[in-house]
Amino acid sequence: MRLGRVLTGVVCAAGALGGIALAGRRLRDRETERQVASLRNRAETDRGKTVSADDWADLPGPVRSYFSDVLEPGQPYVDGVRIEQVGRLRPGGADSPWKPFTATHHVTVDPPGFYWDATVRYLPFVSVGVRDRFAGDESGASVSLFGVVPVDSAGSSPELLEAELIRYLAEAVWYPTALLPGEGVEWAAIDDETARATVEHGGVTASLTFTFEDDEVRRVHADERYRSVDGGFEPTPWTGHWHDYATHDGVSVPMAGAVTWHPPDGEFQAWQGRVIDIEYR
DSSP: OHHHHHHHHHHHHHHHHHHHHHHHHHHHHHHHHHHHHHHHHHSOOOOOOBOOGGGGTTSOHHHHHHHHHHOOTTOBOOOEEEEEEEEEEOSSSTTSOOEEEEEEEEEETTTTEEEEEEEEEEETTEEEEEEEEEETTEEEEEEEETTTEEEEEEOOOHHHHHHHHHHHHHGGGGSGGGGSGGGTOEEEEOSSSEEEEEEEETTEEEEEEEEEETTEEEEEEEEEEEEEETTEEEEEEEEEEEEEEEEETTEEEEEEEEEEEOOTTOOEEEEEEEEEEEEEO
């Protein structure tokens, strides 16, 4: 009898959690639709711009080689992109355990913006929604149980805006026409394998060092990117790694990557992900 009552309790608890998760999914889907619509309404999504070899003719050598390899003259500039991802991340610092995630990343280019909507699995019936938003002069990050119950959030601030613009620039390897001078990116030579890219938007400036190997971007690095620490922000060296390039709609992009923070007490990887689908607009 006792075992029966225990099993009944477990089944009821599982059912309740499942119901909460389902209701949360519906609310979250509606919120995602609203955020993505807002992001796209701000953007120019039918510009009709096409790629030309003249777009990179005056750039440093490794940058010219990169664009020649990943783009084809005549193809359209990317106005927007939807990227499906899977992987794992550390919700906290270096000591926090890895947790699996799935995510949909929506990006616009003119103006720069994105909405990253991830589900992080903690237990079989317990998930956490993580959202990262950058649109115009607004930014925000939030964490919620089942994607509904607020757990943590960060509102728009100069530090978060800069951190998000750095993220946009680093991830432009997935939408590489956004790295062309015609999209406002300035390139400066460093050596035969590296160059610095800088972009300004809404009074905020982001700058990254790009390292090239075999005409592909393999590493991006920021000497300082703001990192959330104890309710505030700390400027911390930050590195992104890209590999496993493949061609989608005529564009060569990395299908896998990882992110590393380099705080004074020791570096640690915070994100490892893989692209499972990509759709350009």
